[in-house]
Amino acid sequence: MAYTISTGFAIYFVLWWVTLFVTLPFGVRSQHEDGGGSPGTDPGAPVASRMGRKLIWTTVLSAVIYAIGMAAYYEGFLSIERLSKMMGMPF
Numbered sequence: 001m002a003y004t005i006s007t008g009f010a011i012y013f014v015l016w017w018v019t020l021f022v023t024l025p026f027g028v029r030s031q032h033e034d035g036g037g038s039p040g041t042d043p044g045a046p047v048a049s050r051m052g053r054k055l056i057w058t059t060v061l062s063a064v065i066y067a068i069g070m071a072a073y074y075e076g077f078l079s080i081e082r083l084s085k086m087m088g089m090p091f
Helices: 005-023 051-075 080-086
Strands: none
Touching: 005 051
């Protein structure tokens, strides 16, 4: 069974969002940790979130994970038959 382009984009899109939520907390410093902050703001609010850098890292990491997954699929490591056999479920 071959994936269509739309299926590949859908899988990559979901993987990209999961990877984004993994990369969001890295490198964030709160106003409380930085020692600054405006009056009336939450002390846990980030000083600089650096979203551009995180979006680039998310894209790169999700592309690498997607490539590994697709290579494993085309080599037969992620076939439905093999995964169902490993889980003890009849196919």
